[in-house]
Amino acid sequence: MPTEFNPGCERPAKKEKSPSIDIEVQNNEEKKEEQVMLKVGKPVPEFTAPAYYQGKFMNVDLSEYKGKWLLLCFYPGDFTFV
Amino acid sequence: MQEIGVDVLSVSVDSVFVHKIWNDNELSKMVNKDVPFPMLSDQNGSIGKMYGVYDEESGVETRGRFIIDPDGILQGFEVLTPPVGRNVEETIRQIKAFQHVRGSEGTEVTPAGWKPNKKTLKPGTELVGNVWKEWGVNEAFED
Incomplete structure (x- = not known):
């Protein structure tokens, strides 16, 4: 069930459960974010x-x-x- | 949507406080009650980005509509730019079609323009090349 919260001045917490995957890019120290692909017939991102x-x-x-x-x-x- | 057993969630980049005031001051006057579904707040657009509807330039979410089945599988979506509203009847038609197909456990499919009580097709070796005997294009436009 949804949990009620008492609002304060901070933005309420929000989190993505399966938003993005960090992948190592070859020849590059930096990490690149790759969005999960949204497709019909596949599970939606939570x-x-x-x-x-x-x-x-x-x-x-x-x-x-x-x-x-x-x-x-x-x-x-x-x-x-x- | 409740009548056809569908839960609704709405999402925008507005805060929950703005959602409350919009509900209290405008929407509740349109429907003579509180908005009957949770109004979600996605202030940094992170949910919109996952669903491909967040517009970085304007900082808002476009009119994306996603039909999700009881297994959490995306069955269909439609995305419109802001100035044009949706056609809820078409959404309901699509949901009813997906529910019918699911209810048939995949034994039936719904041809173009299908509505409840109209003819479905039963895929199988017999039907290959014979759809023309079972279904006419004019049926797509009939009620």
């Missing part, structure tokens, strides 16, 4: 994020939705027009 839901602030973990159909919708911003 994450936990703070949310507002019916009067409460809570952390939502994508893995809690296993076993359910889920529609994940991104949009440009609150108070925009469309």
Whole structure:
């Protein structure tokens, strides 16, 4: 279940669970981040994020939705027009 | 979405505080109740980047919509630039189609323009080269 939190002035914690893989690049000391490829028919990247839901602030973990159909919708911003 | 057994999560780069005020001051007046799904905050765009919808230049997320099945598998997505809104009916149609296919355990597939109660196809050796006998292009445009 989502865990409620009491908001402070710091941004609520958020973490990606399978966001990126550090890979060693040949002939280069620097590490390069490679994004996980998003493809239909493949598992989606998991994450936990703070949310507002019916009067409460809570952390939502994508893995809690296993076993359910889920529609994940991104949009440009609150108070925009469309 | 609740009627067809689908949970919804929305995501933007706004803070949870802005989500609350947007819910309280505008959205709740549109639907006469609180927004019925969690509104997630992705302030550094890290989730949007994983899903390919974060626009670095404008610092916001485009209208990406992802259908995820009970196994956590991505079944479909659509991404629009900000000025054009989505067609929710098409999203519902697609979800119903994916649910139907899953319910049939892969024995049925849904042709173009399929809607609930319309004909599905059952792939197999008999059907190879014979789809034209079972299904006409005009059916894609019928209700």
